[in-house]
Amino acid sequence: MAMKPSGSKLKSCTLSFIFLSLTLFLLTANFLPKPRRTDVRHLRDEYPRWWYKVVAQEVNWRTKIKVGLVNMEDGLGQHSELDGLAEIITVNFDRADENLKWDDFFPEWIDEDGKWGSPSCPDIPMPRFEDYGELDLIVARVPCGGGGGERNGGIRDIFRLQVNLMVANMLVRSRWVNQEEGDRTVYAVFIGSCGPMWEIFRCDDLLWHEGDYRVYRPDLGRLQQRVLMPFGSCQLAPPYPKPGQQFWKSDAPKPREAYVTVLHSTEAYVCGAITLAQSIIQTNSTKDLVLLADSSISKKSLNGLRTAGWKVKLIERIRSPHAKTDAYNEWNYSKLRIWELTEYDKVIFIDSDLIVLKNMDRFFFYPQLSAAGNDKVLFNSGVMMVEPSKCTFETLMEKRYEVSSYNGGDQGFLNEMFTWWHRWPSKLNHLKIFTKEHNKGHRMPKDLYTIHYLGMKPWMCYMDYDCNWDMSNHRHFASDDAHRRWWQVYKAMPRRLQPHCGLTAGMDKRMRKWRGRAREANLSDGHWKIKVKDPRKHHF
Structure with a gap:
């Protein structure tokens, strides 16, 4: 009776087979005249036979390929059949300090203005890339972190990040043979149960997956954007390149880009979305405006939204599986629909309770997922850069039941799905909240790109002042300065749009109740004494 092969031998044989197959495929893909190239897409379902069909038709046995091994201490095992086909090089590197933690790279706060010096990140050692040339x-063998990752959350592991960044940098540095020949095609094989970090290696670039083995053909332009980013949110994402300094080719197609927002479950934010669109238009943006709306939005409101500048797309809303019934965030997973906008290369999502004060078009340079910080190691999903993708959307939908959300909504979920993110300045998503006593007037900072209106929204208050002042548990959200800026956008919009921000009898009754309570409490700010002159009050 034949002896049963050991697990290590089986793995070695499997890896050797995959490596040989990919080697032959690379020889086929990169070194033969285009007229002889075979379209292998229709053969993919016949794995492993399709590799051999490619080889039989096109392989050039006289050409070697150059292969780099990352975090492969045992090499490739038995690969004598590769003799004459490949030059195999082990990539040497120093492992990152084991005492480093994820929040060392993703701190809650950094000195964005550099008042006390420029923020810096801890070091993650990289190989001497120049020693390996073009591969x-x-x-690469990719670690999962913590013995396989966290069951209900994202993986936050420094060594895993290090391996992924090493591979990404080496791929990008192998992008060009020379400037005349243009881009090369470079491949990566990842070994490990959890696969590579999808924040770095897009699921769109996955060619083949079997067990613990995944083969990628990365979009090197997008990958280069990622390796330009800091190791974490410990530093701001670097300034966008000036004209003529871009890493992409001047003849590359113009990217398709848009601002997007989502309305679902209620019409309470229709006015906010109309004002958001007008604020973007008033900054002379050249990007498309796309609004996703579910069936709760009336035809009248949809017409108003289109008039305001939005291209409206109808969607079915998505329930947040971790939210309580009838909670404010019960249907917030509808935001995941933005990944279905695959007619665009990039979109900047903006919640409909914001206004834009300065042109933000330059920030489309940054990769997914870029956002301002929130707290702890988290980003705020109210303004964020997204790269639409069918497979990303499908993965998010698949994972939404098993991955937890700290707040039951989309922000908690997305922070577990995109643990490696890029910090935008907080002025791109300035939260209207005041926690410091020295700013008693609640004045807004200068040079903001947006204001994110927390608490009661401006259109839900009288035009005369911020009604958050009248509620003791909302006073930290109050700012007459921010309130005034929102109404400036309203007054500048076409008059035919303003009725969508009308004051209803119910809203008026609610505000009169709050004013009465503020008067009874004799609140010291005295906003309850202001005579209301809001012209909308006479038209509900």
Whole structure:
């Protein structure tokens, strides 16, 4: 009776087979005349036979490829069959300090203005890239962190990040043979149960997946954007490149880009979305405006939204599986629909309770997922850069039941799905909240790109002042300065749009109740004494 092969031998044989197959595929893909190239897409379902069909038709046995091994202490095992086909190089590197933690790279706060010095990140050692030249293929064993990752949350592991960044940098540095020949095609094989970090290696670039083995053909332009980013949110994402300094080719197609917001479950934010669109238009943006709306939005409101500048797309809302019934965030997972906008390369999502004060078009340069910080290691999903993708949307939908959300809504979920993110300045998503006593007048900072209106929204208050002043548990959200800026946008919009921000009898009754309570409490700010002159009050 034949002896049963050991697990290590089986893994070695499997890896050797995959490596040989990919080697032959690379030889086929990169070194033969285009007229002889075979379209292998229709053969993919016949794995492993499709590799051999490619080889039989097109392989050039006289050409070697160059292969780099990352975090492969045992090499490739038995690969004598590769003799004459590949030059195999082990990539040497120093492992990141094991005492480093994720929140060292994703702190809650950094000195964005550099008042006390420029923020910096801890070091993650990289190989001496110049020692390895241009590679055709990189094979890497990717750790999962914590013995396989967290069951109900994202993986936050420094060594895992280090391996992924090493592979990404080596692929990008192998992008060009020379400037005349243009881009090369470079491949990566990842070994490990959890696969590579999808924040770095897009699911769109996955060619083949079997068990613990995944083969990628990365979009090197997008990948280069990612390796330009800091190791974490410990530093701001670097300034966008000036004209003529971009890393992409001047003849590359113009990217398709848009601002997007979502309305679902209620019409309470229709006015906010109309004002948001007008605020973007008033900054002379050249990008499309796209609004996703579910069936709760009336035809009248949809017409108003289109008139305001939005391209409206109808959607079915998505329930947040971790939210309580009838909670404010019960249907917030509807925001995941923005990943379905695959007619665009990039979109900047903006919640409909914001206004834009300065042109933000330059920030489309940054990769997914870029956002301002929130607290702890988290970002705020009220303004964020997203790269639409069918497979990303499908993955998010698949994972929404098993991945937890700290707040039951989309922000908690997305922070577990995108643990490696890029910090935008807080002035791109300035939260209207005041926690410091020295700013008693609640004045807004200068040079803001947006204001994110927390608490009661401006259109839900009288035009005369911020009604958050009248509620003791909302006073930290109150700012007459921010309130005034929102109404400036309202007054500048076409008059035919203003009725969508009308004051209803119910809203008026609610505000009179709050004013009465503020008067009874004799609140010292005295806003309850202001005579209301809001012209909307006479038209509900």
